[in-house]
Amino acid sequence: MGAVRRLRRSAVPAPAVRGHRSAASHTARQVVHRSGILSRRGARRHPCRLLTAALCRRARARAGAHPLRPARRYLRRVLGPAGRSDGLRVALCVTASAVVALTLRADQWYWLPATAAFLVKPDLGPLFSRTVNRFAGTVAGVAAFGAASSLFAGGWWPVVTAGFAGALLPVATRHFAFQTAVVTVLVLSFVHVGGDTEVAGQRLLDTSIACGIVLLVGHLPRLGDPRRRVRHRAAVAVRRTEQYLRHVLTAAPGEPTGQRLALRRAAYTALADARSAAGTAAAELRPGGVPDCDWQPLLTTTERVADATTAYTVHLAYGPRPPTAAVHRLADALAAAAGALTHTKDLEADVGRATRRLRAQLRRSGLEGLAREETMLTVPDGRTGRGRAPVRIP
Template sequence: MTSAARARPGRSSRGAPPSRLRRALGIPLTPLPLAAAARGAVALALPLLVGVRTGAVIPSVMAGIGALWGVSQDGSDPYRLRVRRLGCMGLAAALGLLAGELSLRSGQSAAVTVCLVAAALLAGSISLRGRVASVSGMHLLLGVTVGSGIPVPGPWWQSPVALLAGVGLVIALSATPWLWRRHHIERAAVLAVYRAASEALSAAGTSAAEDARRRLTVALDHAHQVMGRHLTPRGRAETELRALLRAFHVAVQLGEVASALVWEARPLPRAVTRVPLVMAERLLPDGGRVPASALDTAAQVSPDARADSPGLRALATLYAATEAERVDEVALHLPARPWHGRSAHLRYAVLLAACVLVAQLCAEVLHGPRGYWLPMTVAFVYKPDFGPVFRRALHRCAGTVVGVAAIGAVTLLTTDTYALIGAVAVFGALMAVGVRHHYALATTGLTAIVFVLVDLLGDHRALYTARILDTALAAAIVLLAHFALWPDSAAGRAAGQTEAALAAAHRYRDLAPSAAPAERHALRRAAYHRLAEARQAVAHAHGEPSRPGRGLPDWEHAIAAAEQLCDAVTAQSLAADPPSMPPTPWCPRSDAVRE
């Protein structure tokens, strides 16, 4: 390795990450999701318009509830995954709605309570097993909450069918673009890797290099997840997909080269930093949209294969391979995210059921049979796998206050049905934006829409103040139960993720020197992926209040040291004579947060 690589100028041996404020300010804002906002507006307003025009208001409102929940789970991931998630969510919500409705029609308040608690136990037992299971479990409980809390006239099967129709509308609006831009999402994800690689090379030798390399890892992880189902051979692939696969395999190898150049810690000329963009234009000619300034240097970007840096030599080799269309495929599989233990599943299920039970008892005391808002809020707030519970509760309360104020202002101006449906369209677009940017913003839109839907069902009571108090009470129930009985859940998960990440980094260090290129790429991807997940879990743990006088271990130090270790291994793998390895990163003991 070069002397510059050994000295690592500008980087401390401790490798402490930047502050939270710097991380927050360093994250670029994503573009406004106009297409998703339009889908949210249409999906929520169209059923109501049809219902008002045809006189079938009750089924249209239930379809609106289905569309509301569908918009909350709409995303920008591949169409196949999107349809699967929305479909499972819709079926779970319809089953929950049916169960809740039947318990309400029994006329026994005990039947409603038992149904809610049973649904909470089932939802909690499956919610920590992955994204689709989590979404399905939450909406199963939401369906029971609405079905048991809002009496709806008509046959027992009408409401679940109408709810499924609303979810189906969201699926149709979300997946229709697949017909004319089938692999657009995959192309955008792969292209983002090349852009992130160019940014990482531009930051080499500066204090921003490590953050840029981490953004490259995040882009590679996202592209890997998006392309995952295409990496398994499934017969003869179409031309566009073959080109995408080839571009992805190059991107994986480019990630190794960029990490090595970042480790070498010396500024690179513009001709080198533009190489990834030119490669993207070559491999993705129909969607690269590379700036013209990059293409103007296409004749100058080919690095010299005799360069004095292993990273530059590797970049030159990779660039020449893409020119000659000789690209080796890399068999990769992202490691599965470690599941929570059985005890965590059981504890979460019991705590969620207990919170729902307390909320339902409070609802019966405060509101009689129309107190569905309390258990519904518990179902929304108590989702530790969606982020810090404390922050989610605060955002829920803030969004409810703003949503109540917003819909209150609208009803002061007009009570015309069509005007209210127009307001639903606006709030639906706002909610779709909030789903991607901020939970409080999404809650604002959802709260306002629910008020209009309930009004269309015939409940014209002024419940603005009551709903704010209900939300605060439900959030307090969740926070009290969670931090009294499971205060170390986020810390325990962070400890487990950090240990798994360090193990992957050590495996990469031990096996990479003797591994074949394909195996080395797989080891490297697994290590960086685990480290990125661990960093996210640690941020989650820091978002939760800790017990007084009991701080969290310095996981950031261990993760940063492991990242430097992986950077060094990557650089050494590309060098002719690997030097001695850096010391093993220190891992703080996690006994204090393990139970």
Template sequence: MTPAMRTGPGPSSGTSAPARLLRAVGRPLSSLPLAAAVRGAVALATPLLVGVQTGRVVPSVIAAIGALWAVGQDGSDPYRSRVRRFVALGLSASLGLAVGELALRSGPSVAVTACLVVAALVAGAIGLRGRTWSVAGMHLLLGATIGSGIPVPGPWWQAPLALSAGVGFVLVLSAAPWLWRRHHIERAALLAVFRAASTALTAAGTPGAAETRRRLTDALDNAHQAMDRHLTAARRQAPGAQVEALLRAFRLAVPLGEAVTTLQWEARPLPAAVTRMPLVMSNRLLPDRKDGAVLVLPDFTADSPGLRALAHLSVTADADRVDTALDAPAAPRPARQAQLRYAVLLALCVLAAQVCAGLLHSPRTYWLPMTVAFVYKPDFGPVFRRALHRCVGTVLGVAAIGAVSTAVHSTYAFIGVVAFFGALMAVGVRHHYALATTGLTAVVFVLVDLLGDHRALYGARILDTALAAALVLVVHFVAWPRSAGSRADSRTEAALAAAHRYRDLSPTVGAVQRQALRRAAYRQLADARRAAEHARREPTLRGAELPDWERVITSAEELCDAVTAGSLHATSGRAHTTVIVPSSDAM
């Protein structure tokens, strides 16, 4: 790699939380997840409308709480992943709610405290094992918090069933498009790879090349995860026509990443005919069903190994097959010691929050431990930033619902308010945590009001949120100040090992194994870079200088780039120059 392609390490920029929130609110309309916003509004308003019409307000509010939590975990990932996540959320939250209710009905406050501490221990023990487990753990604790903090009339099993119904409603809304857009997500993920490849080729020979290659790696990782189920199924039986088209595009996308990396490593500006090639390939493999037009492959002179590899892919895409046994890159797993420490610290924070709530005689004491459950999620990003955004979002949510309450008095108008803030929360989930917290805070105030608690608790809730965030930060940074740094250390070490494994084994293995080694190396380097970015955003109480992870990661990326280019140089014939003159049915 030439010096022009290098990027300095440097810490991430320190933009303030309010500035980032305003930037998220000001995004162009085309970039907002409108479908998710509609789902959020419908999911929260529908149970309340049903409850008002039938006179069963309490179960409808509990169902709306389940829908609220599910909207917070909605996403644009493959439908099966969403279903697994929603099922885990519904089961764990309902279990926590039932246990919390039983603890509250048993009478003594020590039973409630013991219930919350045990739930926190379990949530912490499973919370770092991946996204689905993390969601299950957090909502187990949230369910126990709500169940032990809000008295619900009726049999103990009624509220958990209502909560599950609310989660199930969001599941149906989120997964229903599978019926008529069955492979839309996989198709979108693959098209994103080809667009990222075109952008990376355009940046070849410029200082921004390395960043575009990283974005291509992220796009490939996303596509690999989206296609993983189809890759596994293709080993057992022949896929249908639609899935085969997706597999064909994926089989081209994987070696395309190798060719693009090589062309960037060659570090020379490329003509438009070359930079457009990935877009033309995607158009021919996954044509737009609306216009039906198929672009013609442009002519260019293939006078380097990278260009010859690109030319070979463009002409023989149907014949070139990456083995479907290529597994998706595995997500890194935390050490058992880290999981145990997180479980103990989460339980300690919940215990401290519950004690503080009791000492303050705060009405409806669930808010303090609930905030702890939301804030103390180190696997979701920097703890300090999450706590700050939680506080900012709570203040904005309280201000918003306070202003609305002065002008709105009808129950149906309040349901409309819930729909609006549910849509706002759905947008915030994808763009900014403070924005999501703003929507969630406003919705919770309306739901609590519908349960019969009409007290003005605006100041108390801001104080509770600030206190819970402070508890989390004090406990976390006193007992585990190097957690983010240790995570960055371990991810960087794992990425270096993967890069060296790719370097050492690449010359001796076949194309399929080489692609697997390359994908694993780049995936772990991307994970290490994200971990380093998170670590730099966490304040450290020790005052020690952080390692220069970015420099190490950049060097490892350059090593992988060189190995990739060397592999294609070794396999590409140098005795001839190829000129591509494709026919209309070349692919």
């Protein structure tokens, strides 16, 4: 509401431009009257302020969608197949590292499970490359700190080393191994100032053990299947696209566009998440006996359906309607693909069959031809009543 108040204050003409009050008021009065939101009598009194209020009410009316509640979305993500697999993998890695740490030494045992928990965190990229980079960065950081301790003497050099490492932090975020090395030097400098001068070797040992546990436990055949997360997100993307298409098919003319915009945004967001998960899974180290699955054809075809649905919304208002039965069959193909991804046992074969069926139904529906057409349609111009005006995709 602060932005609305600032907009309302800015709508009142300043004394320096008071001469333009009549022109601005006349323009705002005409816009309000053409919009049909306010009466002409209300627009005569405070046209700029009334225009602002009317636009705010229209924006609230257009945003009449009912997205999924955040708590329910969070529960679905946590309790879904991918969430259960990730949670079990984190729990096993942390438990194994804690047992090993308590067996080796009781003091400062928490370093090893903390390192394992950070490594196995599911949203930081491929597990294998992240683990290797963490080990390499720790070795480089310990070596750099050891070289500094052998070259300099006194109590001043850890402070200078910490300052130099802190200055490198903004640049170090470009690579995980470089960032790990810089953070290792920074932490070792702080600990050395606190009086612990033998911590470098212990941190290197803890990191080595944690990386080994994560590589072994995190890539177990039942836990290390990278296709599980991709399958869940691909099913969500296909289902969101189906909901978007069915809403466009069943929406009444003149219905507020808030729900359609929310469904379109949800479909493209889910597609982006699925593509990101597929790229991460392609870089993972797959366990033995787990075949690879090509997700890109299915995701590309689903994105083409979403693009064609967006073009279909324009032609529903300004052009001829394609055959509705073929479009309904395309929606049924999307539903079948989402169900196959959720309940399949032969993933590679079902993904291939779903992709081929989607391509065939998309070609028969005629929607893809609408997406290839230009969005400049011959519609009456609002000012002259003739000519060509650009069509904004609603």
